[in-house]
Amino acid sequence: MKEIIIATKNTGKAKEFVQMFAPLGYEVRTLIDFPDVPDVEETGSTFEENALLKAETISKLLNRVVISDDSGLVVDALNGRPGVYSARYAGEQKNDQDNMDKVLRELEGIPSEERTARFCCALAVAIPNEASLTFTGTCEGVILEERRGEYGFGYDPIFYVVEEQKAMAELPPEIKNKISHRANALKKLKEQLPTVFKEGN
Numbered sequence: 001m002k003e004i005i006i007a008t009k010n011t012g013k014a015k016e017f018v019q020m021f022a023p024l025g026y027e028v029r030t031l032i033d034f035p036d037v038p039d040v041e042e043t044g045s046t047f048e049e050n051a052l053l054k055a056e057t058i059s060k061l062l063n064r065v066v067i068s069d070d071s072g073l074v075v076d077a078l079n080g081r082p083g084v085y086s087a088r089y090a091g092e093q094k095n096d097q098d099n100m101d102k103v104l105r106e107l108e109g110i111p112s113e114e115r116t117a118r119f120c121c122a123l124a125v126a127i128p129n130e131a132s133l134t135f136t137g138t139c140e141g142v143i144l145e146e147r148r149g150e151y152g153f154g155y156d157p158i159f160y161v162v163e164e165q166k167a168m169a170e171l172p173p174e175i176k177n178k179i180s181h182r183a184n185a186l187k188k189l190k191e192q193l194p195t196v197f198k199e200g201n
């Protein structure tokens with residue numbers, strides 16, 4: 001079976017990549033399988049910069065094609081926060097519950113029409129001795145006043161997807177993996193690299 005390395009230590013993302021690459025006949029390996037690989041510092045000011053940092057660092061280290069994902073939640077009423085700081089919004093412990101509590105607290109008293117937000121995803125593909133590529137995707141929504149649903153990870157329980165009339169965490173993976181920011185970025189990647197990532201290839 002073909003193998004693709006995704007440079008992530010996030011188990012929620014890892015699961016989604018396993019699900020999304022399975023129809024393409026790829027077995028996904030993540031940094032969870034390479035425990036000796038060090039953390040890459042996310043010093044960029046955009047999702048794309050951080051995705052490139054992660055993919056290129058790990059690709060050089062392993063001398064393999066590597067895909068990375070840098071993603072997060074952008075809330076309009078918070079001037080775009082948590083943005084690139086999404087993972088550590090409530091502190092270095094990277095705790096999803098604390099992060100959601102912080103966003104809900106900051107939005108207290110703000111009416112639903114002003115609670116617009118989007119999930120953003122940048123995927124970077126680093127190829128040894130070739131130029132890297134990036135692909136972006138978004139998913140629009142509204143921040144709820146309390147958590148709903150058990151699926152997914154991260155900020156999914158407080159993110160309402162208007163078209164589905166459900167919180168992201170109420171959508172089973174087969175739906176989330178069609179409409180998410182990550183799915184939308186991956187669609188572009190597959191279009192650009194048809195010979196590499198094509199169903200049945």
Ligand SMILES: O=c1nc[nH]c2c1ncn2[C@H]1C[C@H](O)[C@@H](COP(=O)(O)OP(=O)(O)OP(=O)(O)O)O1
Pocket residue numbers: 007008009010013042069070071072073086087088099119152153154155156180182
């Ligand atoms: O589909 C999603 N549903 C809910 N929340 C999400 C999603 N996608 C990203 N997020 C949130 C989680 C985390 O707070 C941040 C990602 O931060 P980000 O630096 O890209 O990932 P990370 O540090 O957890 O793992 P890694 O860098 O090893 O890939 O955005």
Ligand SMILES: [Mg+2]
Pocket residue numbers: 042087
């Ligand atoms: Mg990270």
